[in-house]
Amino acid sequence: MVLEICAVGGYSEVGKNMTAVRYNNEVIILDMGLFLPKIISYEEEEGSREGLTKDDMIEIGAVPDISVIESWRMHVKAIVTTHCHLDHIGAMPYLASYYDAPIIGTPYTIEVLRRILKDEKIKLKNPLKVMTANSKIKLSENFTLEFINATHSTLQVVMIALHTPEGVVLYCNDYKFDNHPTLGKKPNYDRLKKLGVTGSVKVLIADALYSSKAMKTPSERVAREMLKDVLLGVKNENSAIIVTTFASHIARLQSILDMGTKLGRKVVFLGRSLEKYISAAEALNLISFSKKSEVIGYANRVKRKLKEINKNKKKYLVVCTGNQAEPGSILRKMADSTMPFKFEEGDHVIFSCKTIPAPINMANRAMLEEKLVRKGCRLFKDIHVSGHGAKEDHRDLIELVRPKHIIPSHGSLEQTTPMSELASSMGYVLGQNIHLLRDGQLLELD
Amino acid sequence: MVLEICAVGGYSEVGKNMTAVRYNNEVIILDMGLFLPKIISYEEEEGSREGLTKDDMIEIGAVPDISVIESWRMHVKAIVTTHCHLDHIGAMPYLASYYDAPIIGTPYTIEVLRRILKDEKIKLKNPLKVMTANSKIKLSENFTLEFINATHSTLQVVMIALHTPEGVVLYCNDYKFDNHPTLGKKPNYDRLKKLGVTGSVKVLIADALYSSKAMKTPSERVAREMLKDVLLGVKNENSAIIVTTFASHIARLQSILDMGTKLGRKVVFLGRSLEKYISAAEALNLISFSKKSEVIGYANRVKRKLKEINKNKKKYLVVCTGNQAEPGSILRKMADSTMPFKFEEGDHVIFSCKTIPAPINMANRAMLEEKLVRKGCRLFKDIHVSGHGAKEDHRDLIELVRPKHIIPSHGSLEQTTPMSELASSMGYVLGQNIHLLRDGQLLELD
Amino acid sequence: MVLEICAVGGYSEVGKNMTAVRYNNEVIILDMGLFLPKIISYEEEEGSREGLTKDDMIEIGAVPDISVIESWRMHVKAIVTTHCHLDHIGAMPYLASYYDAPIIGTPYTIEVLRRILKDEKIKLKNPLKVMTANSKIKLSENFTLEFINATHSTLQVVMIALHTPEGVVLYCNDYKFDNHPTLGKKPNYDRLKKLGVTGSVKVLIADALYSSKAMKTPSERVAREMLKDVLLGVKNENSAIIVTTFASHIARLQSILDMGTKLGRKVVFLGRSLEKYISAAEALNLISFSKKSEVIGYANRVKRKLKEINKNKKKYLVVCTGNQAEPGSILRKMADSTMPFKFEEGDHVIFSCKTIPAPINMANRAMLEEKLVRKGCRLFKDIHVSGHGAKEDHRDLIELVRPKHIIPSHGSLEQTTPMSELASSMGYVLGQNIHLLRDGQLLELD
């Protein structure tokens, strides 16, 4: 029997990840993500995405075009996802209801999804099911689902091992190999190794995003040390300290909280998305920020707090949204002086992130930085390491699991061809057991 | 009376640093460095620099052109240096004898200088004097010399505070502010602050090399964490591990030794310059590598050792010269298979350095990397942080010492103008109290 | 007696050029320009600049801060400008009335200024006087004004030779040396040479914008050839052809018109600023576009015309505003489908310009290009050569006129230091006869 893999989304762009696996009239969907740039462009021109239907969203390219698996619709047994980032779960509010199947993720992933649905006032018919890392469950006659613990840049990230009669489909989007994570456990190398030794991996679908970088992606521990250096190694006793980072990066937020505490400052997290990801983690007892800090999501309360902070800057360390200078983010409003906070000569602004290299982000960031510098701020940028593995992570993964086939994913040819080159150097052959797919393409194995 | 400052070298290029300070018929020389690219180009074309005289060396641009201070010759009271790098002390073998004055440096600096002189079979007439960080000595009627502890990328680096009747000349070439050094002490902020509070700094001469970078240079602790990640976080139990870095970077070597020990491997340092800098540090009891590792300088012994290592690669971690792929370095010879060592698929080569961005270095490194990759090596590059401060280090320094005048140094206008911009943003004015000098120019203060 | 030169604007940024020259209680102002990025940022946030006063404009950094020459106010004898670009004349509507002095420029420059004033409904008290290239006039007791024909990227550009008792102030902002101009005459080398031979140039103030580029800026003839290649050398008989370029670049527009005619297409110029610059040139009989083409400025007529063109695309060649993808420009509206024009697969869009490298421009252009590509357009970009001289132009200028002093202008240190390096290599000395000024600084000569 034939194993079919459909590259629904994320194979012609970096975003809207979605892959469908079919065997003998049973289908499993892996991820269902948003393509954020299309949303942002749309909102900039139209004001809001409210009222957009599933078909509108497909039309503007914001979610995967599921018409390519229309004939599979009735056979979908489950929608499974690896972690809570929007390019993996963000299309669920628009597309999941189209399938009569449960959504399965780790507890944190599902908790975040719940909050997104609540925020957007969307009710899905799909049951939401949680499953922990390093566990297994039979999904249907032909499919058994296994979650393998991985490391990335948010909590409870897994690799998906989908067991089929034809072997395992190993779906590794997104991951890096971090042996010194600052929160959570190391990747489950033993399980990966066992899959490799038994020769059971039929096909590896892997995060090629940074496969062109001839390096190993550094551990989150390195980012923590960079943060420490900038927060505890620069004269800042008389300055405001503002830090911005990715809201879902709980380990990073923990490091910032730890440093702030060491500095004897009160740490305050400001912004709706920060509140969302933090409260989800607290609800599951994964962290306890509230005891040592304040977490404020609502705009009015943020305003009131900033007014208070403004009177006594040295006492606080502010963590806020705005790492990409997004319109509506707290840091952007502060820079535009539409918040009751006044920057002064020598205030510190720390970007614990990288600018996502889309032109609109780069322009937004450049303009934000210029405003901050004009106000006399000292900027500390790129205090960050990525959550995506690079060439040497991928080499280790391939060697560990020894797949029969490799499908580079998470990007267009620009991202996927370097992974193909890597695999070639390890003995695989393009067109034979390396497969470069594009959105909408179908691959049949055997 | 007038304080005169002559920019002898290092103000029109990155290299051959040398500054002379004159007050009332007394002169102090600060640094006397080599411009390495000129040496390398010369050696590549002519084979060797042996037999080159002082005037030849000036002619080819390899050492500062001291003719601009010819009339000051008889008044030189001392030649003082901040640390042992060749762009600061490397011209001494050629130029120092021309002056009837002692050479003064920290113990490690002088120890290294002694070994260089011995290696090159040069005898200087100048007395070599040591002085420790955070101490002071009267040099002449008008000059008192003070060493202030600093952090950089080798041992016992100081800032020089030269006290004159017109105030202090503070010479800060090279430094960064590292609050978490892995070897040696933090910068002496208290002393700098006191100089600032008392308003005694007449002029600051400061390392502008990276003043265009809008950041604080990370602590050496960050490099240590990066090394740890690459050495303890990647599958390497069956691979050779070769690390190359700057030979004088003792703190980095210490970190590598520590990690090697943790891996249960025997650490072996190979190469003449590694042996020179390590043995100098051991002679002063600053480190004790010999107990835990082997340090081998002579070519024949290096060869013999590599033969031995080749039989049992998994037992060793090799640290060797060749971070810039210099001709004659151990790593280059290994890659060219002129050493009894055979790289195998999966061997690790770690570059704990950055490529110095001269075209010849870049070509050498690119060719070396290609050979290593062809042999199946896995490369880990840029496992490094710089020893030179960046914009935010310099801002802190200027704020601490509040100089009346600023002379950006350690480079041409490309390097010095960003420092001028920084100082402008802090209230200084170009042409008034910021002075952009070029090699050979003289500045009179008051 | 002392010659004083005040760097009022354009010495700390690329824009708002303004220099004041004083001798014995007489002052001449050279240029009075806008800094466009500040206007654009302001308009983006506030909607419009209407109602902004002179002081507001200074406050937001959009025009030169003339407070630095407040004490010179009553002594201003003339405001002179080299050409009609906004960074040279755009501040006149806001600042000129503050001085009791005429504005002097070439006929085309004054004609354009008149139209700007009319558009913005501003009446200046200053008399507007025209003077042709290669003529001379006595302005006051100490100053005689001479215009020397130059080449740049619009019509009737001159270098200003301001004769004073201390020698000539030669002001060369903006220029390149084009020996094969496609419209207008070659630079007046003979006059420059004569100034050099007689040793009369006291100080040269020169356009340093591209002095870092180790080249000669190519002739406009090269751009014409590039245009020809793209318009007459690509299959386009069934496609719409849209070209966008700088509205004031009449020579370029002429080339496009010529090619369009050769293609047998009707050429149509669309957009307010195109209409302004073209009609000014026609009023002076410098060109006669109207005979062979249509020039349409008003929005409603543009719309009607596009509707017509849309029905029969192959018959037309459209030249329109929007080369920087500015909001409100015709090309941007066309891409946003707010114009009655529908792009089809294979339509040609030619950018005969370069993107001005400010982040907002780059983002705007990137987004515009993406939209056009999505609609199936074929893009032809950078069909352009600059109007600003580069290193080898400047070397020729300096050698021709042999000035006693050099002041690099038209930019911040990033632009001016390479000119300083060039002058250094020709024997000048920084701080002695090369002067790096910043906005607001005053230089006294002798």
Added chain:
Amino acid sequence: MVLEICAVGGYSEVGKNMTAVRYNNEVIILDMGLFLPKIISYEEEEGSREGLTKDDMIEIGAVPDISVIESWRMHVKAIVTTHCHLDHIGAMPYLASYYDAPIIGTPYTIEVLRRILKDEKIKLKNPLKVMTANSKIKLSENFTLEFINATHSTLQVVMIALHTPEGVVLYCNDYKFDNHPTLGKKPNYDRLKKLGVTGSVKVLIADALYSSKAMKTPSERVAREMLKDVLLGVKNENSAIIVTTFASHIARLQSILDMGTKLGRKVVFLGRSLEKYISAAEALNLISFSKKSEVIGYANRVKRKLKEINKNKKKYLVVCTGNQAEPGSILRKMADSTMPFKFEEGDHVIFSCKTIPAPINMANRAMLEEKLVRKGCRLFKDIHVSGHGAKEDHRDLIELVRPKHIIPSHGSLEQTTPMSELASSMGYVLGQNIHLLRDGQLLELD
């Protein structure tokens, strides 16, 4: 019956192009090129490539690895090539004799090959046959060969249309679409169009080198205009003028000769490879340089000539080898002062080429330029347009010939994937009718 295409070389690197086409026990070989970087590296380390056998050359990667078509050896009916560049014909001296088949090329290509063979003292058993552009010949039972006139950067370049029972294999390596060539004829669009209209092209193998560049490659006319600008538009009456360019680029050499004549200078071509390509063209009466200029190949005569030129520089325009600063080239020797020529302040050196972006070339060029600048030369660089088409050339080609299949060639995935993207945007599908091959891979069509 099946058409087989083997990607022998040039599909995993830019160089050593070679493709083999098989139908029913008949094989045609297209191109047989060198990979120059491997030769250069080898020669730098070993001194010379003399004595290297076919197998050595394959081993070091300098020529295609023909073992992949070993079983086809006896079936080869012809070795055909498109033009005389070494990456297309340079492996013939090493590999052609291995096949019992004639070599077929245009007259100029064959003439150049003859001279190479004579230079290297190699005798091939293969008959050398000439065939003109836009002609056709039956090669064997299944294959008919057609040459279609194309434009590139040397003389008599063709596209190969190989007619088979399964349709035409159209081989377009290398080409650009130049509608205004300065020497030779325009591409034969009519023939291409006819192939398209009749739907006869089974597969297009096309030069993907610059398919990532969103432009049309400019016409050679543009390069001529750039040259004219630099030679006739800069003050140079008292300077030496040295021009370097690619030796086989006869049209460029013609332009230089024309400009030199216009300047009233005696043009002298110096260097062995210049002499080779020029004399080959003269032998075929394609040009007549010798009448108006001197062409000198032998080292001793070059030396003598330079001595003469050195005495009276203003009278000459020197064209010499060394555009990549190759060791042994005339320009490099001049810069190293090992030629009897002394550069003086203000001498012009014009690089009518681009630096091929391999690290060793970049280093060589950087060092050469530095030497020339130190000697006071004025450099004019990148006076050049490429001979390889870009994205918009390829779009036109695909639209013209409407192939059933597309194989991007002339490079590795970095080069070939953008061509794949272009084809995708035109409706082709990767893996279906777009085929990304790597060296050694075989493709079967139907």
